[in-house]
Amino acid sequence: xxxxxxxxxxxxxxLDGELTPDEEQAVRxxxxxxxxxxxxxxxxSEGRTLVRDLPAVDPPFGFYERMVRPRHRWARAGVAAxxxxxxxxxxxxxxxxPREATVSPHVAxxxxxxxxxxxxxxxxxxxxxxxxxxxxxxx
Amino acid sequence: xxRVVGLAVVAALIGPTPLALARSGGGPDPLEExxxxxxxxxxxxxxxxxxxxxxxxxxxxxxxxxxxxxxLAEGQRSAMAVGSERLVYSPGGGWQELWPAGLGSAGHxxxxxxxxxxxxxxxxxxxxxxxxxxxxxxxxxxxxxDLEAATKLLLRRRQYDxxxxxxxxFTFDQIEIGDLSMTPPTAPAAPKQAxxxxxxxxxxxxxxxxxxxxxxxYRRLGAYRQGDxxxxxxxxxxxxxxxxxxxxxxxxxxxxxxxxxxxLDGRPAWAFSWPGGEGIVWTAGRTVYTLVGDVxxxxxTTVAASVPVHGSTSVMHRLRQACRGxxxxxxxxx
Numbered sequence: 001x002x003x004x005x006x007x008x009x010x011x012x013x014x015l016d017g018e019l020t021p022d023e024e025q026a027v028r029x030x031x032x033x034x035x036x037x038x039x040x041x042x043x044x045s046e047g048r049t050l051v052r053d054l055p056a057v058d059p060p061f062g063f064y065e066r067m068v069r070p071r072h073r074w075a076r077a078g079v080a081a082x083x084x085x086x087x088x089x090x091x092x093x094x095x096x097x098p099r100e101a102t103v104s105p106h107v108a109x110x111x112x113x114x115x116x117x118x119x120x121x122x123x124x125x126x127x128x129x130x131x132x133x134x135x136x137x138x139x
Numbered sequence: 140x141x142r143v144v145g146l147a148v149v150a151a152l153i154g155p156t157p158l159a160l161a162r163s164g165g166g167p168d169p170l171e172e173x174x175x176x177x178x179x180x181x182x183x184x185x186x187x188x189x190x191x192x193x194x195x196x197x198x199x200x201x202x203x204x205x206x207x208x209x210x211l212a213e214g215q216r217s218a219m220a221v222g223s224e225r226l227v228y229s230p231g232g233g234w235q236e237l238w239p240a241g242l243g244s245a246g247h248x249x250x251x252x253x254x255x256x257x258x259x260x261x262x263x264x265x266x267x268x269x270x271x272x273x274x275x276x277x278x279x280x281x282x283x284x285d286l287e288a289a290t291k292l293l294l295r296r297r298q299y300d301x302x303x304x305x306x307x308x309f310t311f312d313q314i315e316i317g318d319l320s321m322t323p324p325t326a327p328a329a330p331k332q333a334x335x336x337x338x339x340x341x342x343x344x345x346x347x348x349x350x351x352x353x354x355x356x357y358r359r360l361g362a363y364r365q366g367d368x369x370x371x372x373x374x375x376x377x378x379x380x381x382x383x384x385x386x387x388x389x390x391x392x393x394x395x396x397x398x399x400x401x402x403l404d405g406r407p408a409w410a411f412s413w414p415g416g417e418g419i420v421w422t423a424g425r426t427v428y429t430l431v432g433d434v435x436x437x438x439x440t441t442v443a444a445s446v447p448v449h450g451s452t453s454v455m456h457r458l459r460q461a462c463r464g465x466x467x468x469x470x471x472x473x
Contacts, residue, residue, distance in 0.1 A: 093462035103385040103427040104393030105420055110383050111413055113335060113365065114431040115218075116225035116238035117372050118379035121247045121360075123173040124210055124220045125203060126296045126309040127433065129186055130415030131218035131227055131237075133199045 006034065011041045015048065166258075168250050169272040169284050170377070173293035180290045181206035181321040184265065184314030190307045191436075192412040193399060199414060200312070204324065211324035221326045225334075234327035239334040245361035247374040250274070253356040254377055259283070264294040265311045274377055279303060281435070282377065290316060300435040307416075307433075335363035335370060343369060349382065354445030355438055373442075380432030380442055389422040404444050410436065423448030 007027050013019050014027050031037050112131060119127035183204035190197055201214040210220040217228040225238035250256060255278075259271040262285055269285035280303065285295035294314065298307040343362050349371055351359045357373040357380060364370070371382045395411040401419070402408060408421035416433035419440065430443045 090462045090465055093458060094466040101387035102390040103387035104390040105383070105385065105427055105429045106393070107395050107411065107418060107420070107429065110368070110381070110429050110431055111415070111418065112227055112237050113370060113383075114379070114381035115415055116334070117245055117361070117363070117370070117381060118433055119220060119225060120223050120238060120242075120244035121374065121379065122433075123170050123177060123293045123296070125173075125177045125205065125212075126293055127415070128210060128218045128220050128225065129201055129203055129212040129309065130188060130190075130413065132201050132212040132214035132216045133188055133414040 006040075007031070007037045011037065011044055014041070015045060166256070169256065169274075169286060169291075170250065170293075172291040173284070173286060176287075176291040177205060177210065177293070178208045180292050180316060181318050182292060182314055182316045183318070183321060184311045186212075187310050187312050188308070188414045189305070189310075190412060190414045191305070192397065196305075197414070203311075204321070206321045207323040209323045209326065219324060219326065224326075226327065226330050228327070232331070234330035236330040236332050236334045239332070239336075242334070242337060242363075245372045245374070245379075247360065247379065248356075248358050248376040250376040253375045254281070261288070262295075265314045267294060267314070267316065269294055277301075287316065292316060298433075298435060300437050302437075306435045307414075335365040338362040338364045338369065343371075349446065353380075353382075353442050355441055357442055378432055378434040378438070380430055380434060380439065382446060383429040383431070385427045385429075386425055387427060388425070389420070389427045394420060401440075403440070406448075408443070410440075412436070419443050 007014075007030055010019065010023065010027050014024060019027065031041065115128060115131045119131075184202075186201050186203050188199045188201065199214065201212050203210070203212045205211065205220075208222055212218045216230075219226045219228070222240055223238070223243050224236065224240035226234055226236050228234045253276060255275040257273050257275070259273045262269050262271050264285045264287075268288045270288050272284045272286065273280050274282040274284065279299070279301055281299055281301075283295075283297045283299075284293060286292065287294050293309075294311045296309040297305060300306050340359075340362055349359065353359075353373055356375045358375070359371060359373050361372040362369065363372070367385055369384045371384070373380045373382065391409065394409050395418075397411065399410045400407065401410050403419070403421050406421050406423065408419050410417065410419045412418075416431060417436045417439045418429060418431040420427070420429045421443070422428065426448075428443075428446060428448075430439060430446070432439050432442070434442070
């Protein structure tokens with residue numbers, strides 16, 4: 001790094017510890033010989049300290065909304081068109097979907113159907129007798 | 140009466156299926172002997188049923204009689220077997236045909252494909268001497284059968300789970316055997332026809348076609364359709380299970396009130412018991428499955444877990460349904 005090539009942005013990076021060892025060595029070598037860069041480094045450091053000491057301030061009411069709201073009529077129309085298109089897509093998809101049938105397995109009937117088929121191949125007495133038992137599947 | 144005799148003749152002509160007769164080794168199949176005895180032996184008596192509902196052992200008592208190939212069990216409802224026809228009577232609905240005679244039997248695999256069968260001495264049931272037969276799987280007794288020594292009528296049947304705990308029992312407390320003058324139960328003249336119809340495997344919708352075997356040695360024997368419900372029948376030679384499949388989303392509101400919440404391979408499922416067996420309901424993709432069987436609950440769960448579920452619904456389908464749900468949340472159902 002020559003005398004004419006001042007450190008510039010590298011000074012801020014030096015304070016942030018973002019330089020590689022070789023870069024840091026070169027910048028420090030330059031600072032040892034350049035009063036202008038030493039002064040600039042001091043100013044950057046003081047400025048950083050001042051900024052960091054400032055109190056946090058809440059944005060005024062409605063700041064974000066104003067920032068997000070499009071200022072131009074054509075932008076608002078674009079957003080509205082997008083929203084309408086999305087809603088229309090949802091509607092078309094909904095209409096294209098057949099209503100899903102719901103199934104309530106009638107367990108008593110299924111048990112009867114099983115008992116009937118099972119009793120034709122096994123011992124019919126012990127298989128069919130439970131079908132006459134007073135069991136309710138309802139609460 | 141003509142109807143009873145006619146159906147009995149039809150049943151005799153249909154006879155046991157080749158599967159049922161095809162026992163490969165050892166002695167005769169005790170359940171096949173019991174089946175034949177039930178069709179040929181006049182008897183009348185009272186039966187106590189015991190079944191386990193979760194941790195509670197429930198009991199009920201019924202009257203049972205049979206002669207000339209017709210059986211009648213009477214409790215709060217009545218159930219009848221006339222040859223291979225099955226009927227049930229309920230006070231509100233009259234006689235209803237559950238299984239038409241023309242369907243015959245789905246049959247079952249030979250017992251000793253999956254079980255060991257051994258004699259275990261003699262006992263006394265309702266005053267009759269019985270030959271005790273034990274049916275074992277993996278060295279554990281799963282059933283004890285008491286066959287009346289002279290006729291081979293099944294007088295007691297006790298079923299155990301894989302840990303040897305009694306799950307279900309059928310016991311004659313009192314029985315009169317061999318009264319040839321006994322009149323057969325009168326079959327209803329015109330029951331409501333509501334039974335299933337056979338469904339060739341090739342005609343089973345691809346979304347409902349299942350493999351020829353399920354876990355624990357259950358083989359597919361038949362397919363039937365009743366309304367929108369497809370019933371696939373499986374058996375391991377001792378127990379039968381029916382896999383019912385219905386297309387749609389599950390509405391849990393009409394499931395049995397005394398049900399147990401459980402999980403099946405991570406999916407929510409609902410189990411229930413009745414005097415003759417166990418059942419479990421679950422859903423996968425767009426299909427609601429109900430597996431019902433006269434099997435111990437641990438085995439039913441194993442079999443249910445082996446049912447291959449159809450792939451989940453497509454992304455597009457789920458997207459459409461989500462859109463429909465969104466619109467319906469504003470407009471109501473349409």
